[in-house]
Amino acid sequence: MALYGMVIDLNKCNHCESCITACKVENNLQIVSKESAEMGRVMQWMRLATASYEGNYPDVRPVTMPALCLQCDDPPCTKVCPVRATYRRDEDGIVAQIYPQCIGCRYCMGNCPYNVKVFNWYKEAQPIEYEKCYNIDVAVRVKGVVEKCTFCIHRLQKAKENAAAEHRKVTEEDYIPACAQVCPAHAISVGDLDDPNSNVSRLKSDYRKFTLQEELGTQPKVFYLSAKSK
């Protein structure tokens, strides 16, 4: 049994947003119009959240951090789903979404303390260039369903199958989500939290570690490292 988690080193992160772009392309996320974006309907599984502002006027800088589904070990969203369209996978701890099952009641969005779930408000026309390079491993969502980061579960699936074919275990090199793969600063690492020798387990024991809203008891599996506290 594996328990996949992520560590994001905010001291390494340079806010280049390549993880956001990679995620969007990898997971066939819908590109929304400017009007929709202004209404707060941006479709991003990974986004740069403004946590606070530092400095005094006029030298004010937003303090941002990459925010994604924290893959809670005790997720509030799955508890309220009326049709089990979102659930925690026992074999790897990933909180998955079943798009053809979702009825679009958005109850899970309301109960997510981290606001990481997004909804397909419209099915908007996508640029032809974008449609041409859709990732065939990920379903294109219809309108009216909720979606969120799945830790690139399709990549894990492939890695598992390859490893099984070669009669070995999944190694850290086999499974890397898109955001971690493209990060130029190597700020994002993903791996098995149950394995004490894994990279994430090592990083997790760093004194700079914190998680978001730990007090809620959702036990997030995405950890942040920062010299300053959040």
Add this chain to the structure above:
Amino acid sequence: MNNSQILDEDEVLFKPIYYSGKGFYILGAALLAVLLFGVAMYLRQLVYGLGETGMNQPVTWGFYIISFVFFIGISHAGTLISAILRLSKAEWRRPITRMAEVITGIVLVIGGIHPIIDLGRPDRIMHIFERGRLQSPLLWDLTSITAYFTASTIYLYLPLIPDIALLRDRGGRFHKLYKILAWGYAGTEKQKHVLEKAISILMVMVIPIAISVHTVISWIFSMTLQPGWHSTIFGPYFVVGAIFSGIAALMIVMIVFRKAYHFEDYLKEIHFNYLGTLLLVMSLLWFYFTFAEYLTTFYGHEPVEMRVFLYKFVGGYAPYFWLMVVCNFIIPLIFLTNKKMKTISGLLIASIAVTIGMWLERLIVVVPSLANPRLPFPTGIYIPTLTEISLFAAAAAAFVLGFMAFSKLFPLISIWEIKEGREESVRLVSERLNQYLPSKGHIKKIV
């Protein structure tokens, strides 16, 4: 007094079934237009997606859920009030119960449709039955609303049977329909006994179901982690609010139909006086719950809760919040405690204020909590679009239309219960009174 005279006396109750004025058709056409416009807007939403609404991330619930809670709340008017009045043998209930029960029936249908309107994929509604998770509060809701709808329609239908039999005996329009619905009721002793027994079983059953309905609706909110929602008081708070708005809606309906169908002789000042007192009690109860809810939040002073609290008290939703307090507490207090102002028009004003106020309360429960989530990036803003507003208007129009249609098929005031009251009430009440009072011999001794 012989039978034909009694029939003549209640003729005014039969009249709306057979005669419709010009105003009826004009109003009906106007409301139908509003309803059809709403349906058209919904079809549009169905084609283009929920983007047609003003909802976004993080305000993922809006007018539809507000309407859902509001209309289901109004449904408490009915069955609950009528059941409690029947159970407590309040003689003045006789002309009121029918209207109250009709409100429940119509409004439950309207309210029950709203979550489906709110769904992103209404085509997958059957998933709830095929693979529903009973752990989800939405499933509890579905269960209790279905139970309440079943119980309250039967509870509406049973006391209707003797009246349908009266209509059947009169012949004329819809004779065949009445014949089927009357189930061969002829008013024999045995039939009467069975009917009364069935009604008394149902009225006891309906009360816990009705209370469960709004408790469970509040649990949709309070089972989440959202600040402002996660509160133990929500169950009773919502039930009180529901009964409160229900009484207000019932009074509006009564006053309007009293005027339109000339029921002045049946719905007298005293009925409104008693209901007004009930409304005042509920208003005070509502204020008590609201006060308790917000005072606890304020003294707890948790940052996430305080963001919602301040948003309601001084922030973006302050106008709605204070308007709600005025509508739900101050206006009813002024009109219902002052004898001079507790007239029928005064009660109408108070009832309309309460209805608006309770709608605002639902708005204030749903939106500010979503707009100020725990992790304040992003915070949200919610502006309803024409689609949502026209669907709300359509729901209101459907309510009035439903009532108008009902009044053309069945009497709005229970005729047989009025007759029964005339024939037996005095005897029954004096018998009951004699039971309450100390025996005469005893009185003599004291004197």
